[in-house]
Amino acid sequence: MKKLGAAILGLMFITSAASAQQRVLDKVVAVVGNGIILQSNIESDYARYIYEAGANGLPPDMKCQLLQHQLTQKLLAQQAVIDSVTVKDEDVDFEVDRRMRIMKQRAGGQEKLEAFLKRSTIQYQDEIRPDIREMLTAQRMQQKITERVNVSPQDVKHFYDAIAKDSLPVYSKEVEVGEIVFTPALSKEEKQEYKDKLEAIRQRVKNGEDFGKLARVYSQDAASAVDGGDVGFFDRAQMVKEFTAAAFKMKAGELSQVIETDFGFHLIQVIERRGEQVHARHILIMPSITESSLDRSKSKADSVFKQLIGNKKIDFSNAAAFYSDSKETKFNGGMMLNAQNVNARTTYIPTELLDPQVALVVDTMKVGQISKPVLITSQDGHKSYKLLYLKSVTDAHKANLDQDFPKLKELAFENKINRTVSQWFEKKRKDTYIRIDAEFQTCNSLKDWVTTTTAQAKP
Template identity: 50%
Template sequence: MSRHNCIFLVLAIVGATNLAIGQESRVIDKVVAVVGSNIILQSEIEMQYAQYLAQGNKADEDFKCYILQQQLTQKLLAQQAAIDSIEVSESEVDDQINARLRYMANQAGGQERLERFLNRSLLQYKEEMRPSIYEQMKAGKMRQNIVSGIDVTPLEVKRYFESLEKDSLPYFSTEVEVGEVVVYPQLTREEKQRFRDRAEELRKQVVEGADFATVARLYSEDKGSAAYGGDLGFHTRDMMVKEFTAVAFRLKPGEISPVFESEFGFHFLQVLERRGEEVHTRHILIQIKPTSASLDRAKAHIDSIYGQVVDKKLDFYTAATLYSDNKETKYNGGMLLNMENQQGRTTLIPIEKLDASIFTAIDTLQPGQYSRPAQFTDHTGKTGYRFTYLKSRTPPHQANLEQDFAKIKEAALDDKINRRLSEWFESRRKVTFISINEAYRQCDELKIWLTGEEQ
């Protein structure tokens, strides 16, 4: 089913960003559709189309049909939300807007860069966004109300699977369940001292008059912010590690912090601006790099854990929970999770989605076996030691209930939700005045919204 023909793909992205990119529309505004008492303007379509182009997509005038379909869906949901007295608070809207602006600022390289890109202040842009975000959130809550409580029984899953054309059943690639125990080197205070001394030296330069941004560009080891003079933009208390937050929210604008340690290394920061529960900071980071002695200690530690697991003196899940330094996996008993599963996280991971180093480690293992501890570098650049556990390997196969019940259940649930939504939209369209401008009546995506006379 194509995205242009599937109204339920629209529903899935009702909460997606509908932000203008700061370019003023040159089109003289006109009403392109009416849904009940709500109108959709050409300028709304043009702004979203401009965003579509800004994301690197090729020009496609037909995509405007899809945008209008999305808007019709949102208006109908929001209108029913108003009838059903579904409310969205100002604080909920503020939180959503602030989260989106933080993301945009990070992508743009800071607040000032984003404001130049938008050609307006964030405060002005925030107010321009508010009506659209409010409507999106009301529509999203309405959708949740419609589908809340929907579930499928094992019998419904079986019936759904049996209703599928056998020739069209999906073919799944090899999937694996993989666990890991990770140990990072721990430095003594004496081993860390030279890194703290380096951070103290750079702080002294800044305090004595050196330009903070220049020092950050030259020497900060936070690659994400160094190019921008260490600027981290605005952030709330929950966006940074606790050590950073504790320091940042104690300082006044203009103040420079002492050097402090976090899991990333030694920092010092400067507060540039405070705005309610947000603070605008810049920082300089010196990373703590492992010494040969700390690496030797880490290797001895993981060898000991590995030996206990292989000798069955300690089961793998307990070992991971007690000793692994990877916070993302240790509380899952060391098991890696497939985060792309929409209905819930699962330990079954398509082999092509594995990190290359993990794939190499398990490639020759049989289920139940462990790879020997080996040094590796994680996605943040930290060096450590790891051994992996291959719990299971499912060979490529066509979908079947025995091996793929969880996936088939997910598809059956999606189908049931879509049918519920289809029934709801059909009933609402019949009793809602909907009019679409002549210029859009030839869109295939919009045929379902037109009455027999309009078609």
């Protein structure tokens, strides 16, 4: 099983940027304007999907879909040249670096990845950079095509009225739930042992030991530890402020003091500076919550609960803003947001999307009720006490304008976006020379793409 996984992983990393000899043996499967799409482009994407979903999880026309995706990307990228739509070098660098970090993590480190690739990661990055640039350019061009799309209340009503009544979406039971989170905090004395541990590692680096080797052994950031603590390039907005502040003050090769963030304690070493981006590696030590800190958290939660239930001098929204440790909800009146509908920022959450621990408590509550402190364990194992507030319950129902206007507005917007893009492609396909290899001309999804009949033609 391991050998099969390695073979698929290796195949996943093959790209159209192959060696000259491979290109001679490659095949052009489509011509779009002044661009070409190679068989190897399709095969590498197909291998990646097999790796992620398994061969049985792919639709039978997957290669047709992949070619259609690349055709659309080529059209958008070529229009971007005409409209002077560009992407910054640092955006390309960031995306290349992001992909490389994922690949290194999956492969088990840089050395194993290079063994799969049969080339250095630096060489591979240079090979995929043109494809990444084209992808980002196409995305930017599509954003330009749809940037003026909006929907009015009248548009939403027309969209709703056009849906057959027996085809209206059915929404499951939804709730609005607020939270006040009390995260256990270590005392200064409790933190010191972890700071001392990282300080000892810092001294070992200063004395000549390899930072990367120490990161692999001691860092508790699983994503970067396997790669010697390397977190790749990042800008000022991508890391927590304490980490960013330290990294952007340093020169290449410098070693930081021990830095504290919400994640724990970090030792940072800058590898490279490039404009407004820094390439760094770090060692993370995460303090363990003590029973004493949990007790302190519980005591604070009990106190706030008594205030809310007792004298009524403070309401839940204000209490959340003042006491909650959750950065996601404290400035939203404590209300949780639907994670699957972040753009709409809706507080209506289908019960099946709630944390099962929260759902178990909410199921026993009445609307308007506040729970006693509940101990919740997150997916990453962190514990906190929460006060939960059930603001409303909406039973399962067919969509209607009164209850579901925000959801219907989002559906209407997506529909208008899709129609705008489809109309653009329909016009652009007619104005662009497109040739598709006979192997793919049987694809239903590609029938409207051929502008020249070339079933027997050889590219």
